[in-house]
Amino acid sequence: MNAPNTSNSSPPRIAVLAILLAVLFFVAGGNSSAPPKMTTEASKPINTADSVTPAPIDQDAQFRTLAVGTWQDEYKGKRTMHLLADGTGTMIVELSGLTAKLFASRLEFDMVWSIENGRMKKQTLGGRPEGKVKAILTMMGDRVDEPILELSDERLLLLDADGKTKYDWQRVIGE
Numbered sequence: 001m002n003a004p005n006t007s008n009s010s011p012p013r014i015a016v017l018a019i020l021l022a023v024l025f026f027v028a029g030g031n032s033s034a035p036p037k038m039t040t041e042a043s044k045p046i047n048t049a050d051s052v053t054p055a056p057i058d059q060d061a062q063f064r065t066l067a068v069g070t071w072q073d074e075y076k077g078k079r080t081m082h083l084l085a086d087g088t089g090t091m092i093v094e095l096s097g098l099t100a101k102l103f104a105s106r107l108e109f110d111m112v113w114s115i116e117n118g119r120m121k122k123q124t125l126g127g128r129p130e131g132k133v134k135a136i137l138t139m140m141g142d143r144v145d146e147p148i149l150e151l152s153d154e155r156l157l158l159l160d161a162d163g164k165t166k167y168d169w170q171r172v173i174g175e
Contacts, residue, residue: 063115066151071169081169089113089122103132120158121145 071081077095093107109127113120124142127133149166150157156169 059118060115063118063120063148063151066153067113067115067120067156070172071156072172073167073169075167080172083113087112087114091124103136104129107133107136109133115148119145119147120156 080092083089091109109124111124113122146158158167
């Protein structure tokens with residue numbers, strides 16, 4: 001019977017495992033003299049510059065504040081838009097000539113409005129004279145969504161969905 005060969009030419013299992021662990025440790029970026037690295041959010045350094053910088057100002061909130069008030073423009077007649085802080089409003093359109101004969105010399109539209117992502121959104125809910133307003137809303141639709149090109153204390157400049165027509169509203173002082 002032959003005795004087991006203890007002078008095996010292959011290294012013992014423990015040595016192979018030790019080498020594999022050392023390679024893994026090296027590949028993982030280990031440093032035997034440094035404490036283990038923590039990767040939790042709490043261990044990340046705090047950037048003090050970020051902690052004292054105020055949060056960016058919400059432009060839509062600024063626009064909503066600036067938009068409240070009375071505005072006028074001259075687009076196919078004199079238009080006066082009253083925007084209230086609660087998101088409601090009215091638009092009065094004073095027509096002349098043929099359009100006044102077809103519809104009315106004065107139309108009043110009740111609406112809701114909002115500003116989202118730099119766009120003014122308006123929805124007409126009804127108005128007076130009721131039959132004429134309904135006819136216009138059937139032809140033109142009851143909603144608009146217009147990019148705000150400029151909004152200041154004096155001016156509200158909106159771009160129509162056609163991408164060309166601009167509505168240049170001027171603030172009415174004293175109303």
